[in-house]
Amino acid sequence: xxxxxxxxxxxxxxxxxxxxxxxxxxxxxxxxxxxxxxxxxxxxxxxxxxxxxxxxxxxxxxxxxxxxxxxxxxxxxxxxxxxxxxxxxxxxxxxxxxxxxxxxxxxxxxxxxxxxxxxxxxxxxxxxxxxxxxxxxxxxxxxxxxxxxxxxxxxxxxxxxxxxxxxxxxxxxxxxxxxxxxxxxxxxxxxxxxxxxxxxxxxxxxxxxxxxxxxxxxxxxxxxxxxxxxxxxxxxxxxxxxxxxxxxxxxxxxxxxxxxxxxxxxxxxxxxxxxxxxxxxxxxxxxxxxxxxxxxxxxxxxxxxxxxxxxxxxxxxxxxxxxxxxxxxxxxxxxxxxx
Amino acid sequence: xxxxxxxxxxxxxxxxxxxxxxxxxxxxxxxxxxxxxxxxxxxxxxxxxxxxxxxxxxxxxxxxxxxxxxxxxxxxxxxxxxxxxxxxxxxxxxxxxxxxxxxxxxxxxxxxxxxxxxxxxxxxxxxxxxxxxxxxxxxxxxxxxxxxxxxxxxxxxxxxxxxxxxxxxxxxxxxxxxxxxxxxxxxxxxxxxxxxxxxxxxxxxxxxxxxxxxxxxxxxxxxxxxxxxxxxxxxxxxxxxxxxxxxxxxxxxxxxxxxxxxxxxxxxxxxxxxxxxxxxxxxxxxxxxxxxxxxxxxxxxxxxxxxxxxxxxxxxxxxxxxxxxxxxxxxxxxxxxxx
Numbered sequence: 001x002x003x004x005x006x007x008x009x010x011x012x013x014x015x016x017x018x019x020x021x022x023x024x025x026x027x028x029x030x031x032x033x034x035x036x037x038x039x040x041x042x043x044x045x046x047x048x049x050x051x052x053x054x055x056x057x058x059x060x061x062x063x064x065x066x067x068x069x070x071x072x073x074x075x076x077x078x079x080x081x082x083x084x085x086x087x088x089x090x091x092x093x094x095x096x097x098x099x100x101x102x103x104x105x106x107x108x109x110x111x112x113x114x115x116x117x118x119x120x121x122x123x124x125x126x127x128x129x130x131x132x133x134x135x136x137x138x139x140x141x142x143x144x145x146x147x148x149x150x151x152x153x154x155x156x157x158x159x160x161x162x163x164x165x166x167x168x169x170x171x172x173x174x175x176x177x178x179x180x181x182x183x184x185x186x187x188x189x190x191x192x193x194x195x196x197x198x199x200x201x202x203x204x205x206x207x208x209x210x211x212x213x214x215x216x217x218x219x220x221x222x223x224x225x226x227x228x229x230x231x232x233x234x235x236x237x238x239x240x241x242x243x244x245x246x247x248x249x250x251x252x253x254x255x256x257x258x259x260x261x262x263x264x265x266x267x268x269x270x271x272x273x274x275x276x277x278x279x280x281x282x283x284x285x286x287x288x289x290x291x292x293x294x295x296x297x298x299x300x301x302x303x304x305x306x307x308x309x310x311x312x313x314x315x316x317x318x319x320x321x322x323x324x325x326x327x328x329x330x331x332x333x334x335x336x337x338x339x
Numbered sequence: 340x341x342x343x344x345x346x347x348x349x350x351x352x353x354x355x356x357x358x359x360x361x362x363x364x365x366x367x368x369x370x371x372x373x374x375x376x377x378x379x380x381x382x383x384x385x386x387x388x389x390x391x392x393x394x395x396x397x398x399x400x401x402x403x404x405x406x407x408x409x410x411x412x413x414x415x416x417x418x419x420x421x422x423x424x425x426x427x428x429x430x431x432x433x434x435x436x437x438x439x440x441x442x443x444x445x446x447x448x449x450x451x452x453x454x455x456x457x458x459x460x461x462x463x464x465x466x467x468x469x470x471x472x473x474x475x476x477x478x479x480x481x482x483x484x485x486x487x488x489x490x491x492x493x494x495x496x497x498x499x500x501x502x503x504x505x506x507x508x509x510x511x512x513x514x515x516x517x518x519x520x521x522x523x524x525x526x527x528x529x530x531x532x533x534x535x536x537x538x539x540x541x542x543x544x545x546x547x548x549x550x551x552x553x554x555x556x557x558x559x560x561x562x563x564x565x566x567x568x569x570x571x572x573x574x575x576x577x578x579x580x581x582x583x584x585x586x587x588x589x590x591x592x593x594x595x596x597x598x599x600x601x602x603x604x605x606x607x608x609x610x611x612x613x614x615x616x617x618x619x620x621x622x623x624x625x626x627x628x629x630x631x632x633x634x635x636x637x638x639x640x641x642x643x644x645x646x647x648x649x650x651x652x653x654x655x656x657x658x659x660x661x662x663x664x665x666x667x668x669x670x671x672x673x674x675x676x677x678x
Binding site: 149150151153155169170173174177188189190193194195196197198202205206207208215228229230232234236237238239243245247256275276278280281282283284295296297298299300301302303306308310 | 544595
């Protein structure tokens with residue numbers, strides 16, 4: 001595989017840190033790396049593969065010098081920088097929701113729809129961190145037996161919001177344990193020792209943006225415009241990893257044994273399913289791991305042709321940084337660089 | 340209403356404490372109260388309505404002297420004491436699962452099926468603390484439009500396990516914040532800053548006992564043997580109150596507005612549903628309250644004739660002690676005492 005030059009935009013954030021952690025160990029074909037962040041972080045030095053790298057601004061000149069710009073900052077920054085990167089010959093691999101539903105922007109999980117990269121025009125989006133593990137588990141099953149509907153309830157960690165939310169969880173937890181009042185700033189209500197059925201703004205239909213993403217992104221990634229996905233997205237006092245209770249109705253009968261067998265052979269999935277021995281996915285176990293952990297696989301007793309399951313996935317790795325890096329690897333493999 | 344004499348068995352436990360808290364303020368027609376617990380608590384003194392009451396053993400003699408024995412201890416103690424209470428003329432109102440599915444034992448939420456008390460023979464069971472809020476919300480809707488299937492995912496607090504679990508959550512949280520290892524004894528894995536898809540032992544069908552209760556108890560309480568309920572019960576690091584994401588399929592079309600209106604008029608339900616202003620049920624808000632809080636009411640985009648909603652309920656109050664006391668009030672009202 002050819003080596004590539006990359007820029008990480010948002011290098012000092014929660015996802016940026018995970019990009020660096022993964023690059024330390026993963027056999028990624030790295031020629032050079034530029035680290036970008038906002039003005040107030042410029043000049044700060046971060047370590048990667050034994051080198052100290054100075055944080056810079058993502059200027060057009062810098063973007064013209066790299067093959068990939070991984071953007072993991074705010075949606076506003078994605079809106080500004082992704083088209084700029086493409087204009088200057090760098091493929092933007094974007095973590096935000098800004099371009100995901102745009103027709104000429106592939107929305108990609110390489111294990112699921114790597115082929116969609118063929119039509120990229122300089123911007124590739126990665127899915128929301130709740131959608132990625134869901135489609136990873138659904139796609140191999142869907143190929144055998146078409147998925148008709150999905151009901152999901154999520155248990156999402158605070159790092160999905162960002163580093164400030166993780167600090168708020170720690171601060172509130174400490175204050176409450178010390179008998180003090182909890183102070184809520186990042187979230188509208190206390191998150192420590194609580195759960196909030198509120199991830200992202202509400203639509204007029206009563207769903208949140210996060211919940212609608214789970215249906216819309218799943219349809220696009222799986223090329224299955226008729227799949228119905230109803231979810232309730234809930235923030236829980238967990239630091240890393242999102243978990244999901246998932247109920248799936250298939251077109252035809254399917255047994256838990258078949259599901260287990262298909263998923264055991266699916267790339268990026270680890271079946272962790274021996275409940276009698278207390279073996280099932282947990283966010284703690286999934287943290288720092290590349291795979292999507294799936295367990296609690298059983299016949300759904302309420303849905304026809306139904307299967308219920310439970311999954312946990314590191315939202316910062318496969319949910320963000322790892323998926324972005326795998327997309328770059330897939331683009332190199334397919335020889336789809338802009339320059 | 341006639342006054343009654345009661346015994347609280349398990350008075351020193353988490354639910355026992357809540358019995359005492361409620362009796363302090365509630366207009367319960369109390370003639371006298373006996374507090375019972377295990378041998379090691381005998382002689383301990385607890386306060387109620389300005390009096391100090393000494394903890395005793397629940398002997399046949401003691402049971403023969405009261406109208407009601409509220410049993411909130413272990414299933415083993417319920418198995419032993421509930422029939423004994425009935426034999427000695429005290430109606431056992433039992434918190435455990437020991438007798439719930441027995442044909443001659445009413446399983447009662449007074450707002451839902453108070454009429455079932457008419458057939459009691461000395462033992463009345465209260466439902467599981469995840470079933471009670473579910474049937475409270477389902478029953479008034481079911482009367483208008485028959486419920487066909489329910490998919491639920493729970494977010495259950497540690498006091499559902501007991502006081503030791505609440506202490507374990509506090510200890511683990513403090514240890515993790517201090518950078519130490521978390522020590523798991525009550526649960527098979529760390530519960531602080533995690534979630535566990537595991538409440539009660541597993542059945543051969545892959546569901547937990549808690550999950551199967553949600554179907555079986557719902558059917559019995561609602562006199563609706565065909566309702567299908569598939570749930571995933573999950574323990575979360577919350578101290579008090581259980582929450583549930585609930586997706587319901589009805590026989591005919593029903594709008595979120597109709598659901599809101601029906602529930603707003605239903606006894607024991609508080610509709611808390613203005614998501615645009617960050618108003619929805621949370622476990623913190625439900626703690627210490629009598630009502631079941633329901634919100635996030637919306638059309639279910641995956642189920643036909645479906646409604647999605649979210650509820651929170653104090654598992655120690657309506658989920659346990661309050662429901663038990665309301666059953667006693669209903670029995671007095673209906674003049675159904677054994678003596």
